Amino acid sequence: MALKNSLASKxxxxxxxxxxxxxxxxxxxxxxxxxxKDKIDAANVTDNQRAVMRLSSLACSVLLLKEGIDPVFQMTxxxxxRIALQSDILGAWTLGIKNILALSGDxxxxxxxxxxxxxxxxxxVQLVQVISKLNNGQNMKDAxxxxxxxxxxxxxxxxxxNPSEPEMLKFEKKVSAGARFFQTQAFYDMEKFKRFYxxxxxxxxxxxxxxxxxxSAKMAHFLNNxxxxxxxxxxxxxxxxxxxxxxxxxxxxxxxxxxxxxxxxDGAHIMAIGQEENVPKIIDLSN
Numbered sequence: 001m002a003l004k005n006s007l008a009s010k011x012x013x014x015x016x017x018x019x020x021x022x023x024x025x026x027x028x029x030x031x032x033x034x035x036x037k038d039k040i041d042a043a044n045v046t047d048n049q050r051a052v053m054r055l056s057s058l059a060c061s062v063l064l065l066k067e068g069i070d071p072v073f074q075m076t077x078x079x080x081x082r083i084a085l086q087s088d089i090l091g092a093w094t095l096g097i098k099n100i101l102a103l104s105g106d107x108x109x110x111x112x113x114x115x116x117x118x119x120x121x122x123x124x125v126q127l128v129q130v131i132s133k134l135n136n137g138q139n140m141k142d143a144x145x146x147x148x149x150x151x152x153x154x155x156x157x158x159x160x161x162n163p164s165e166p167e168m169l170k171f172e173k174k175v176s177a178g179a180r181f182f183q184t185q186a187f188y189d190m191e192k193f194k195r196f197y198x199x200x201x202x203x204x205x206x207x208x209x210x211x212x213x214x215x216s217a218k219m220a221h222f223l224n225n226x227x228x229x230x231x232x233x234x235x236x237x238x239x240x241x242x243x244x245x246x247x248x249x250x251x252x253x254x255x256x257x258x259x260x261x262x263x264x265x266d267g268a269h270i271m272a273i274g275q276e277e278n279v280p281k282i283i284d285l286s287n
Contacts, residue, residue, distance in 0.1 A: 001069035003042035003099050003189075004152045006267075007206045013267030014258075015072060015183065015208060016279045017044040018064075020055040026063060027248060029055075032276040033067050039283045042070040042099060044183070044269070048079065051111025060086060061097050072154060073097045076105025081121040082130070082140055094148040095225035101154040101183065102127040125173045128155055132178030155179035158229035159196035159209075160187050167229070175203045183269040186212030186223070186230050190260050197265055206266040207253055211257050213272040213282065217241045241253070251278055255285030262286070 006013040016036055021029050036043060043064055047057040061071035063262035073092050080088065089100065104124045108116045122130065130140050137148035155174040171182070182205055187193045193209060200207050212230075214220050218242040220232040236253060243249035258268045272279050 001098060003072065003181075006041040007152075010149055010266075012262050012265075013042075013206070013208060014040045014270065014283060015042045015044055015267070016040050016272065016276070017046055018060070018151040018276055019046050019049060019273065020057060020060040022052070022054050024055065025126050026055070026060070029060060029126040030063065030067065030226050033064055033069055035277060035280055037069055037102055039280050040069075040270075041267075042072050044072040044074055044101065046109070047074040047076045047103070049106070049273075051078065051106045051108045051113070051116075052094065053111070053113060058092055058095070061092065062095050063095050063260060070099065072099040072101050074101045074103060075127070076103045077120050077127055078105030078108065078118055078232065081119055085122065085127065086130060086134065086139055087159065089131060089151075090145075090149065093134075093151065098150075098152060099154065100131060100151045101156070102131060102179070103156055104281040120285075125170065125177055128153060128174050128177035128179050135178070149255070152181065153179050154181045154183060156185060157196075157200075158185040159193050160185070160189060160231055161229040162231075171200070175205055177207065181206040181208065181266075183208045186210045186227075186271065188230075188232050188236060188257075190257070194264065208267040208269040209257070209261045209265050209280075211254050211261075211268050211270045213254050213270070213275055213278065214240060214246075215275060216250070247275070247278075252285065254282045258282065258286035 045060040057074050061073045064071040102124050107119045131153050134149045139146050154268040157171045217237050220237045223230045240246050261268050
C-alpha cells in the first residue's frame, strides 16, 4: 500500500525499475532492491523488457514483498492471451501484490527470441479495462468472480510523442478505462513536460515523470535513433561528451531533472537500466 498511500498524501513520490535476472540467481536483484528500499515508495518489476527473456515479473514482485518493498507488477500484452492475462492478474492479487502497470510491450523483433510468436490479443487500453473489471469482481466476459481484486492501476504515456494527438487520445482512453497513475516514458524537454502535466491534471490521475539515466553520449544517440517518443537534446549530448566521466554526468543530469520535477509534479519514475545500484545516488543528489 506504500505507493497508494504516497500518491494520496500528495508527497513527491519516487518509484524505480528493477530488472529481473536472466536466470534464477536473484542475488543481484535482491541486493539492488535492498539498496533502494528506504529511498523509494515502490519498485517496478519489468516484464521481459525489450522482449528479452528474464525471470518472471510476478516471481520477482513476490520477492520484493518479502523484502518489505511495495512492488509495481508490470504486465505486457505481448506474451499472453486474454485468458492467461486474467489468470496471472488474479494470481498476483492472491500473492499480495497491490499495484499493476499495464503495457503493450516491446515487439519480439527487438528481443533475444525473434522467432517467438507475439500474441497481442489485447492492447494496453483493453488491458486496463480488464483489470478494472477484475477489480469490480467480473471477468472479461462479465461473469462474476469468486473473489475479485482491488489493484491500483497504472499505465504509461509518452509526453514527447510526435505527433502528440494520438498519444493524448490514448492517454484519455486509459484514464476512462480506469488507470489512476501514469509513469511516463523518458523525457528531456522540461518545458514540454510541464505543458503535458498541465493538460494531464485536468484528469483525476497522478503523473510520475520518467527519468532515464543516460549512461553515455552513445546511449543518447541510440535513443534518438531507435526509440520513438524520446528525444535527447543536443545540449545534453554535448554535456555528456565533454564530461570526464559520462556516467557520473548522466547521474547528475537525472538528479537535476528530479529536482526540477519536485517544483510541480506528483513524482518521478527512475529507469536506470543495468545501473540500479546508482539510483540511490541519483535520489540523494536530487535532495
